[in-house]
Amino acid sequence: MAEEKRKFRVEVCFSPDEFDLYKQEYSVVVAIDVLRATTAICTAFEHGAEKVIPVSTVAEALVYKNKGYMAGAERNGKIVEGFEFGNSPFSYMGEAIKGKTLVLTTTNGTRAINIAAATHKVIIGALVNLDAVIAYLIDQPDDVLLLASGWQGKFNLEDSICAGAITEALLESGKYMSDEDSTIASLFLFKEARVNYFGFLKASSHRRRLRNLNLNEDIKYCLTPNQTRVIPVYKDGALVKMEL
Numbered sequence: 001m002a003e004e005k006r007k008f009r010v011e012v013c014f015s016p017d018e019f020d021l022y023k024q025e026y027s028v029v030v031a032i033d034v035l036r037a038t039t040a041i042c043t044a045f046e047h048g049a050e051k052v053i054p055v056s057t058v059a060e061a062l063v064y065k066n067k068g069y070m071a072g073a074e075r076n077g078k079i080v081e082g083f084e085f086g087n088s089p090f091s092y093m094g095e096a097i098k099g100k101t102l103v104l105t106t107t108n109g110t111r112a113i114n115i116a117a118a119t120h121k122v123i124i125g126a127l128v129n130l131d132a133v134i135a136y137l138i139d140q141p142d143d144v145l146l147l148a149s150g151w152q153g154k155f156n157l158e159d160s161i162c163a164g165a166i167t168e169a170l171l172e173s174g175k176y177m178s179d180e181d182s183t184i185a186s187l188f189l190f191k192e193a194r195v196n197y198f199g200f201l202k203a204s205s206h207r208r209r210l211r212n213l214n215l216n217e218d219i220k221y222c223l224t225p226n227q228t229r230v231i232p233v234y235k236d237g238a239l240v241k242m243e244l
């Protein structure tokens with residue numbers, strides 16, 4: 001009798017601060033920061049960036065900047081003084097980006113990427129590359145942890161919804177299973193939000209924070225799914241475009 005194939009596991013971790021609790025059980029991590037780091041990173045690759053080096057501190061970004069790298073730094077939604085750009089996906093479009101190695105530090109997203117990349121294979125997920133990430137994970141199934149970047153260690157809605165969207169498709173593929181509460185919760189949130197992410201997230205803390213900084217256009221862009229097929233992957237200290 002043919003041996004039944006095992007199903008792979010998918011689980012959601014709601015904050016990088018909880019990563020240690022989950023990491024033993026998974027081989028691949030999808031780092032998600034819809035507002036706005038992972039959206040900006042996908043956008044940079046869509047516009048021809050060669051590499052993105054995610055660094056956790058402004059001091060590290062400054063070292064690269066002083067060496068002549070294009071470096072972006074953002075804290076609490078604002079561009080850090082001394083840098084020309086921060087976290088807006090609109091800064092990562094156009095000719096200036098083509099062929100460049102960029103350096104980026106952000107409040108939540110680059111921190112989550114670096115925490116996971118210290119021990120795991122990391123790919124970058126956002127709503128803008130949602131279907132590409134789903135297709136990759138279905139094609140190359142593995143035990144996968146969806147890591148929400150959250151906000152300063154706390155839960156956030158938009159990353160959890162994105163994780164729910166990925167989870168639903170993976171479970172429907174028949175190749176994955178999950179009976180974890182975090183996964184079920186993200187699925188519930190996604191099912192509520194899917195008809196109108198923008199409306200659903202109206203009251204969210206992150207959206208409110210960015211709206212107060214007049215970043216409504218950024219929010220709309222970040223919440224518009226499937227604008228690229230690019231999947232950035234962490235390799236030797238930098239994110240590069242995955243060759244499929």
Ligand SMILES: O=C(O)[C@H](CS(=O)(=O)O)OP(=O)(O)O
Nearest residue numbers: 036037076077106107108109
């Ligand atoms: O600029 C962003 O989108 C956020 C800043 S904050 O957390 O809303 O203050 O940073 P990110 O690392 O992209 O979550």
